[in-house]
Amino acid sequence: MITYLLTIVVLVLIAPLLLDFIKAFKMLLLYKRPVSLFQGYRNFAKLMQKETVISSESSAITRVAPFLVLSPLLVTLFFLPPVVQGAFYVSFVDAFTITGLIALSTFFLMLLGLDSASAFGGMGSSREAFIAALVEPAMVLTVFSVSMMAGDLGVGQAGVNLAAHFPKEHMASFLFAAISFFILLIAENGRIPVDNPETHLELTMVHEAMILDLTGVYLAIIESAASVKFVIFASLFASLFMPFGLQYAAPVAFGLFIVKLFVIAAAVAVIEVNTAKLRLFKVPNLLGIAIVFAFLSLITFYVLGA
Amino acid sequence: MIDFLIGLFLATLIVALFTSRLYRLILWYSMNSLILGLLALFMGTALDDRAMLITGIATILIKAIGIPYLLKNLGAKFHFVRQIQPEIKVQYAIILIPAILVFTFYLAEPITHMIHGNANYIAISISSLFLSLLLMMEHRNVAPKIIGFLSMENALFLLGITATDGMPMLVELGIFFDLLMAIVVINLLFHNEEANL
Amino acid sequence: MMLTLLVLPALIMFFVSFSQHPKAKFLLPVSSFAILLPIIELFVLPKPYAIAGSYLVADKLDTYILLVSSLVGIGVTLALLTLDKHVRVTAKAYRRFYRFFAIFWVGLTVSILANHMGIYWIGLELATLSTVYMIKTNHTRAAHKEAWNYMIVGAIAISLVLFGIILMYASAKPILGEDAMRFDLLLSHAKEIPSPFLFEMGFAIATVGMFVKMGFFPMNLWLANIERASFYPVAALFSGILESAVIIGFFRFSEIAKEVNYAHLFGFVFVYTLLTIFIVSFLIFRAKDFMRLFSLSGIEHMALIALFWVSGGTFAALLHFGAHAFLKPALFLSTGVLESKGKYRIAGALRGYHGKKGTLFWFLVSLFLLAIISLPPSPMFFSELYGFGAMIETAKHSDHMLAMIAAILLLLILLSVIFYRFVAIYQSMKYEGKEEEKKVYTSELFALVIFALCLVALLLPASLDYLRSIA
Numbered sequence: 001m002i003t004y005l006l007t008i009v010v011l012v013l014i015a016p017l018l019l020d021f022i023k024a025f026k027m028l029l030l031y032k033r034p035v036s037l038f039q040g041y042r043n044f045a046k047l048m049q050k051e052t053v054i055s056s057e058s059s060a061i062t063r064v065a066p067f068l069v070l071s072p073l074l075v076t077l078f079f080l081p082p083v084v085q086g087a088f089y090v091s092f093v094d095a096f097t098i099t100g101l102i103a104l105s106t107f108f109l110m111l112l113g114l115d116s117a118s119a120f121g122g123m124g125s126s127r128e129a130f131i132a133a134l135v136e137p138a139m140v141l142t143v144f145s146v147s148m149m150a151g152d153l154g155v156g157q158a159g160v161n162l163a164a165h166f167p168k169e170h171m172a173s174f175l176f177a178a179i180s181f182f183i184l185l186i187a188e189n190g191r192i193p194v195d196n197p198e199t200h201l202e203l204t205m206v207h208e209a210m211i212l213d214l215t216g217v218y219l220a221i222i223e224s225a226a227s228v229k230f231v232i233f234a235s236l237f238a239s240l241f242m243p244f245g246l247q248y249a250a251p252v253a254f255g256l257f258i259v260k261l262f263v264i265a266a267a268v269a270v271i272e273v274n275t276a277k278l279r280l281f282k283v284p285n286l287l288g289i290a291i292v293f294a295f296l297s298l299i300t301f302y303v304l305g306a
Numbered sequence: 307m308i309d310f311l312i313g314l315f316l317a318t319l320i321v322a323l324f325t326s327r328l329y330r331l332i333l334w335y336s337m338n339s340l341i342l343g344l345l346a347l348f349m350g351t352a353l354d355d356r357a358m359l360i361t362g363i364a365t366i367l368i369k370a371i372g373i374p375y376l377l378k379n380l381g382a383k384f385h386f387v388r389q390i391q392p393e394i395k396v397q398y399a400i401i402l403i404p405a406i407l408v409f410t411f412y413l414a415e416p417i418t419h420m421i422h423g424n425a426n427y428i429a430i431s432i433s434s435l436f437l438s439l440l441l442m443m444e445h446r447n448v449a450p451k452i453i454g455f456l457s458m459e460n461a462l463f464l465l466g467i468t469a470t471d472g473m474p475m476l477v478e479l480g481i482f483f484d485l486l487m488a489i490v491v492i493n494l495l496f497h498n499e500e501a502n503l
Numbered sequence: 504m505m506l507t508l509l510v511l512p513a514l515i516m517f518f519v520s521f522s523q524h525p526k527a528k529f530l531l532p533v534s535s536f537a538i539l540l541p542i543i544e545l546f547v548l549p550k551p552y553a554i555a556g557s558y559l560v561a562d563k564l565d566t567y568i569l570l571v572s573s574l575v576g577i578g579v580t581l582a583l584l585t586l587d588k589h590v591r592v593t594a595k596a597y598r599r600f601y602r603f604f605a606i607f608w609v610g611l612t613v614s615i616l617a618n619h620m621g622i623y624w625i626g627l628e629l630a631t632l633s634t635v636y637m638i639k640t641n642h643t644r645a646a647h648k649e650a651w652n653y654m655i656v657g658a659i660a661i662s663l664v665l666f667g668i669i670l671m672y673a674s675a676k677p678i679l680g681e682d683a684m685r686f687d688l689l690l691s692h693a694k695e696i697p698s699p700f701l702f703e704m705g706f707a708i709a710t711v712g713m714f715v716k717m718g719f720f721p722m723n724l725w726l727a728n729i730e731r732a733s734f735y736p737v738a739a740l741f742s743g744i745l746e747s748a749v750i751i752g753f754f755r756f757s758e759i760a761k762e763v764n765y766a767h768l769f770g771f772v773f774v775y776t777l778l779t780i781f782i783v784s785f786l787i788f789r790a791k792d793f794m795r796l797f798s799l800s801g802i803e804h805m806a807l808i809a810l811f812w813v814s815g816g817t818f819a820a821l822l823h824f825g826a827h828a829f830l831k832p833a834l835f836l837s838t839g840v841l842e843s844k845g846k847y848r849i850a851g852a853l854r855g856y857h858g859k860k861g862t863l864f865w866f867l868v869s870l871f872l873l874a875i876i877s878l879p880p881s882p883m884f885f886s887e888l889y890g891f892g893a894m895i896e897t898a899k900h901s902d903h904m905l906a907m908i909a910a911i912l913l914l915l916i917l918l919s920v921i922f923y924r925f926v927a928i929y930q931s932m933k934y935e936g937k938e939e940e941k942k943v944y945t946s947e948l949f950a951l952v953i954f955a956l957c958l959v960a961l962l963l964p965a966s967l968d969y970l971r972s973i974a
Contacts, residue, residue, distance in 0.1 A: 428673075
């Protein structure tokens with residue numbers, strides 16, 4: 001139980017660090033002087049002290065929504081597969097619940113964008129809805145398919161099963177699921193081929209457009225929600241698609257898990273450096289590939305057993 | 307490992323179906339052939355079949371390096387259209403591709419009971435045959451159609467090495483010879499077009 | 504030795520095509536007659552006679568088909584002499600045409616004689632690829648487009664055939680090992696094939712590939728367009744030689760499939776060919792020029808041959824095949840003359856021939872035209888009678904007699920649609936339109952005479968006996 005709680009705390013704490021790591025790694029790859037790894041914490045502290053200004057046009061939603069964006073994600077953290085063998089975990093939560101919780105958070109984020117009554121907010125929300133609608137089916141299919149391979153519908157239990165017995169005979173469908181999930185990781189967290197979190201260019205921005213009107217504490221909450229979301233996806237990827245190393249002693253296994261998270265972050269950074277951002281109407285192509293692969297993984301598993 | 311490679315083989319083909327740039331498409335084709343060659347090498351070592359090792363190496367050399375290089379050169383020389391938007395819209399392709407896969411997987415399902423071991427490879431090679439047909443169908447330009455034809459050849463090769471544990475050497479060589487002949491004819495067609503227009 | 508003799512004319516043609524000498528081409532008709540010598544020897548030799556190990560074996564069936572296709576080859580070589588008089592072609596392209604014709608011929612000779620599925624396929628592929636260039640000889644935009652078309656669709660068809668071959672090989676490999684590629688062993692062990700489903704799937708895919716290559720449903724207009732865009736000898740080669748090679752593959756595969764599961768084979772081919780003839784007959788009714796007309800009628804006859812063969816009418820199928828292989832190239836070659844004044848002009852095409860040569864030409868063409876729609880003295884008439892007889896005979900043993908009679912009635916209606924159209928076209932050629940002077944050359948007339956003599960020879964009792972003995 002202690003490991004369980006400790007893991008969650010560490011994941012929350014490490015979240016801004018991961019995003020900064022991506023940023024720093026990207027800058028390094030581009031021969032720039034990298035930003036400090038702790039910039040995220042500094043930003044958080046600074047935003048907490050700043051005055052919070054709320055637009056006079058907005059309703060009570062703006063006051064409530066940031067908390068509702070963060071809380072489903074925090075709840076999701078409790079349902080992740082364990083990172084150390086023998087640790088406590090919640091076994092019964094399945095693909096639908098996790099996807100639903102993430103969608104709930106996204107829903108409030110979109111509401112927040114609409115509520116600010118600015119042109120950008122509405123635009124960002126509609127784009128987010130467009131992407132989310134394509135992400136969710138693929139996400140359900142992918143996690144479902146991996147759970148089937150692991151032999152248990154619960155995501156937590158699936159992670160444990162995969163670590164205990166890796167499905168070598170289902171390598172092909174496992175691979176398809178991994179490709180699909182990685183695309184989703186990029187799309188859902190607003191990384192480069194789908195959205196660029198670093199610019200405020202009105203043609204391209206999705207996530208930033210929705211939170212353009214936020215200030216102070218609220219902005220700090222939303223930014224930490226974004227980083228927590230990345231951590232959720234990265235740790236899901238790590239425990240479902242890189243299921244090894246759980247059997248070592250607890251500190252080693254835990255350290256290995258953190259290393260996996262950083263490897264995923266590095267992979268995302270490499271992709272970001274090497275690809276151009278897609279036009280918004282090209283995004284369905286990418287997500288279409290994700291859906292096809294998710295479906296493919298499921299039918300390969302069911303029909304061929306491969 | 308072979309399962310993994312076969313998965314990658316199908317994955318590269320599916321990604322190629324969504325590609326809308328010519329050079330990217332050539333890259334995916336080259337990846338596809340590379341994986342095919344690796345697959346032949348792996349199966350060859352597993353079965354201790356020297357002929358398959360030779361064909362594997364030949365596949366990597368000719369199909370993964372030679373032909374993509376040649377196609378790229380031809381493309382630069384004769385100014386191929388490099389923006390190749392698939393005729394089939396993405397939203398339909400998303401429905402169509404899984405439908406094809408389900409169809410072929412169920413088509414091959416009875417075989418699974420007949421051949422022990424790697425029956426699913428047959429299903430995957432049949433589906434990659436259909437997907438390469440789709441690749442040919444969804445493009446109007448000549449260059450992607452050639453790539454579709456070449457990936458069809460790859461699907462055949464995959465079937466040859468997985469379903470039958472390697473074809474007779476003579477036939478394999480004949481197929482390679484014909485592939486080269488096809489490339490020569492394609493080359494001639496392009497050259498003549500230039501002389502003509 | 505035998506193999507060398509068989510491909511010698513083609514090789515001579517290949518080397519002569521490099522010579523710049525304008526008279527060099529006159530050597531070719533003479534040298535191509537030399538192919539008859541080894542074939543006659545093959546007829547005399549005891550069968551099956553191994554030409555190259557177990558890879559190339561001459562048995563009764565492929566000796567006959569080789570003879571037919573070689574005669575067509577000779578005829579086409581003769582007619583090629585005057586190609587430059589009817590169409591515009593540069594000397595260089597002309598020589599190239601000969602070169603690729605030689606490769607084509609070698610490929611198809613190999614694939615007709617093959618006793619090995621792989622060799623059969625390689626020969627067919629070689630021929631397909633060389634055809635692309637023969638289409639391209641015509642320097643027009645349409646021909647260029649159709650050459651690409653042929654390249655792509657032909658490649659698809661041929662790949663489907665290979666795919667089917669691999670599946671069939673896989674199905675028989677557990678009992679035969681590497682020899683599972685051999686037609687004769689496959690045929691004798693067909694009942695023991697451990698996974699008939701795999702074999703049938705392979706057969707179905709290969710058959711679809713071969714049918715696409717012959718222009719069956721759904722690719723009906725494909726061949727017609729290509730033959731329209733290319734020079735007329737290409738069409739003659741297609742109908743005479745290429746389709747012989749394709750149909751012999753079909754014969755061999757279906758012989759094995761017959762042993763594996765006759766009901767499936769029959770149902771599949773029956774539905775496919777009926778559908779093809781149904782569509783083609785209406786396309787023929789709408790055809791507006793000679794090339795498309797003859798090409799579509801070729802599809803119809805090929806479908807009939809496939810249908811007769813699977814119904815057990817081996818004799819009928821082979822007779823029909825022989826008659827078609829002589830008639831169609833003859834007609835295609837004569838289009839060169841018929842279309843010499845305007846491509847799409849049917850009316851009056853048979854008028855304006857003077858002198859002995861002209862009279863003989865229009866007489867022969869009218870004979871061919873009327874023979875292709877199976878008017879009684881034509882071999883096609885007899886083969887269709889025997890074919891329908893064989894279809895009834897198969898149905899007798901089952902309880903589908905009524906369906907079979909209905910199908911035959913439908914076929915007869917469709918054939919009469921085609922008949923009606925051909926008679927109308929013949930009348931329009933002979934009695935309508937303006938009279939324009941057209942020139943006929945000796946070499947092409949000679950080719951037509953050869954085809955006519957072959958047709959007559961096909962009806963001799965000795966040749967009919969030979970065909971009967973193949974079954």
